[in-house]
Every structure is written in C-alpha cells, then in structure tokens.
Amino acid sequence: MDFLLVAAGGAVGAPLRYLTDRAVQARHDTVFPWGTFTVNVIGSLILGLVTGAALSGSSGHHLQLLLGTGLCGALTTYSTFSYETLRLAETGARAFAAANVLASIGVGMGAVYAGYALGQALLS
Helix, strand or coil: CHHHHHHHHHHHHHHHHHHHHHHHHHCCCCCCCHHHHHHHHHHHHHHHHHHHHHHCCCCCHHHHHHHHHHHHHHHCCHHHHHHHHHHHHHCCCHHHHHHHHHHHHHHHHHHHHHHHHHHHHHHC
C-alpha cells in the first residue's frame, strides 16, 4: 500500500513539475530558471505543510507518503537546479547563478518554515 501511495503522488508530481516549469518559464524572458525555482519553492511549502500537520497529529503516515514523498519528491528537483546553476555559470551569467543558489535556498527554507508553521497552526 505504501508503495502505491508514493507512486500515485509521483505520477501527479512529475507531470505537474514539467507543466509548471514550462508555463512559468514561458512568461519570463530571462536566463534565470524561474520554472525550476517555482516548483522547488512550491514543493518546499507543501512539504512543510504536510510535515507540520503530521507532527501536530492532524495527518497520518499515508498523507505523508502521498504528498510528501510522492508528490513533493517528483515535483521538486535538485538535479535540475544544480544543472541549471552550472549552465548559468558556464555561460557567463555568474550573477544569475549566484542569485539562483541564494534565492533557491533562502526562499525554499522560508517556504518550508511557513508551511510547517501553517500546518501546525491550522491543522492542530
């Protein structure tokens, strides 16, 4: 059963990542990887929310597997973030590469914290 929950979440998260990335990036005329940045921040927020709810006792193990491991695991992407940052640096867009690292970590941490606090407050 656990495997199926992770697979179901992943089956939704992977295409959602692709579609979100394409939609967001199409709206920006810049080399900055806004699509990847967006899915990683959204995934961090969702994971924080699910974790906060789980630790407050409002949600169970199955929701963590479906949304946390499955959906967020497929929605977010460290490998693409790393590759895009490397490509920015290699093509001379070092300021964008540095901004990508700093913003992704800073905003991602803020999103997971906000989601966690929200999950604890609203769902407990």
